[in-house]
Amino acid sequence: MSGTGFGRLVRFLGASLARMFGGRALAAAEAEARAADARLREAIDLLPEGVVFLDAQGRYVLWNKRYAEIYHRSADLFSPEARLADTLRMGVARGDYPEAVGREEAWLAARLDKLANPTGERHEQRLADGRWLMIEERRTSDGGVVGLRVDITEMKRQAAALEDALHRVEVASRAKSDFLSDMSHALRTPLNGVMGLAQALEATELSPRQRTLAQEILASARELDGLVGGLLDYGDAAHEADAAPAALPSTVEAAPLRILAADDNPTNRKVLELMLGAAGAEVVSVENGREAVEAWRAGGFDLVLMDLRMPVMDGLAAIRAIRKAEGAGLPRAPIIVISANTSPDDLAASASAGADRHIAKPVRAETLFEAISAVL
Template structure:
């Protein structure tokens, strides 16, 4: 650094240094301006402007170097070799052309930075070739460290110049020119600080070398060329601007929108043909210099603006006031049922550009779309209501079928009767699964199905899902295997209910469609293309398989491999469609591989979110077989449901009070004490939600202990569960319910709530 400062202060003429910097900055501003116009032009104009920019940039770099060399005085006479001097000039031009090409072909910020670094690399080559052209009576040596520093500093400045130019506008051009000047100057003068000259009178100057006066003449000629380039730039700019104005006028006239331009005093300066077309009542009266207020007054006189009737001047003043804002958009209804969208935009100089569109057709379409949307929403609401009602109406008798079958199974039956009872129970379960699939599909389509992310025991979930079909697999003589990889975490974050729903569906299909061989469920950790950890759950079987055509439609609704499969194996074809949609909701994928007769493999991939084990839950006391004196209130308007509950709870010898509506349930709670209340949601006189709220209010008024309330209802949608919780219910059991689950709830819930309190 000291050598560089010493070189600048003792061996350079500062006037020449300043001249070199001025030449560099001025020439680079011209070159970058030409390049900017070339970048925004096309055809031959792009080529002409690009070559002119490249020539100007090369001349600027070469002139800067030799102007700086003229200001360099090492104490010895300097002469220059003609061939090498010409070579340095050629290098400067080639580097400038390459820089221009890179800049034109690449439009990203990185491309601009690469162009700058390519340019400085060429300037570096030009500098050292130019220095090798110096002839003097002595030896020249270089400090490598200072040379490297010069190249690095120049490259950094050049890259920064490319980045600043990419910001755009005249500020980008000036900033890039300044940084490029610093790049060339820092390279030149830092490199000159690396030079050490050892004088030797014994060395004679070559007679072919020419003096600095000749160089000065060459530089003057180069400056003349730069002047011509600048003049050409001005001429091209004027021609380009004139051409641009003509093209702009043609473009304005061809616009599909009406456009009018008003000056700072809101007087009409120019307008296009469309502006007259969308204002046919005003077209013949439009003239240059008329104010916008006059145009409004003409419209008032033509009765165009119905909203202005009776308040004309006030309406005009409001419109003018709104127009003075920076940006205004309004939709205006005019005579004849037409609609115009008027947009006023203020220019930087204070003028106003008004754009007018006829949106009559859009308004009509919007009205039609609104009517169609309302009809679709009404249809969707009707569908949702229908599904809710059908769910309720189907679940109620289904609860009777399954509940009575389960109660009957605890009585003395013959073997044939038990077989028939199993068929009834299995048929009821199949119908229950189908009903749940249809409701799940409806909830997914409507966006009302939500996933609950919480800590879950993955191993337990997998084992429980697999265990459901283990007995069926053994009865068919299948090898049934469940493998969980050692690196698979036990606790993860996710929705355990929906994960088990997908797994049980896949395992159920595998067992159903496999008559011999094996069914295997494997769980492991994998990684996706981005390296993110994923959970891989695969269900493979040696069943009937399917071809590629079937694979493409297998995840569609109501689809199976073919009609024969439907007849042989049964099923609705909804399960896989729901499973894929659930996988997508989990931000994962569900896919399969198969071939006819060669088995299948379904693979579920979901993001793996590891979780810490939750705090240990309070250990539950084992459920007793029965409890003397247990008092249960059952509120249900359907006699079959009351009978089902009565049959099931008779197994634990509970005292039951049966009522038909919510009002009777409230009266019973007021007059008696119950260990638990089983409440239907949809009942006459008073519904279950209202009854639950009244029971909670009664407890609060009289200081009674909280009685557990279980919503035992066919209303099984998510909003029904939320409504039950909000009303004060402690649990929600959807019909048809499992007899064992109901008994367990009745026996354990009161004790659990007392312990929690």
């Protein structure tokens, strides 16, 4: 602890009182001034924050014990004749300020600018031992500076812990979404085959007994679809559930179309071929997104039906590739996504990639033809 302001005050008061009251008054005044000085220093030392007073030239006037503890690597430089600016320069040279490493002059210039213009604006400072400080400096009435240093290391640690916890929650949320998406795909893909083939079977010439069995298969499949939707918290609204039996149309807008269908599941490809073939459309099926892009580049298709989860190239990448090729001069392709994944994120991803519609598996004939009619 050191300071010159109070010493000068004591000498001034002593000289003045000596002239007025003589030796005894002088001694009493000096004793009182020393006592006041000691009380003030003790009060400042008891503060839990670091406090420093500078004169108008930036020299140390007074600092408390906490300030010296915070800057223990530089405490040997504190003296009434020293300037804080010089201590900062020495600290930079010693490596006391990690953020200054590699940009010493720029860091020092910015710090000295704040010191020369102490507006009270708070800023942070990291020390070599890993601690973080909050610094606040203000101008005093005599042109000096009073500075406050608060150790915020624990606050920083807690903030980092909170950020880490929030990140873990976000990761867990993504994992949950991925799990639901995987479950949706795993359950609805075979269910799509069951419902599609049952619908195709129902549209053929059947005996009354056979038609009843086909309708029971469809009813059971729809009930299972509803259960799957509830389990995955998607519900039936995403794919416009309809409890009424669906009959395949014989002539619709699909009749003159040449359609490219991409799906890695052979049963699902068969379902689309049966549905569209019954309506008179020509269907070319491929197993992955890359084959879909290559087939589309060859030309001659009126419509693309695209699954999302496929090997080699997924549906979203294939849609983006087709849209990019269209920008180079190919005609625009109406694209309908047919996927077991129907979460809001999946719908948004399809739209962002460039799909015109997104319908859910298990796909129903009436839903498929409504989508085709809409995009055409």
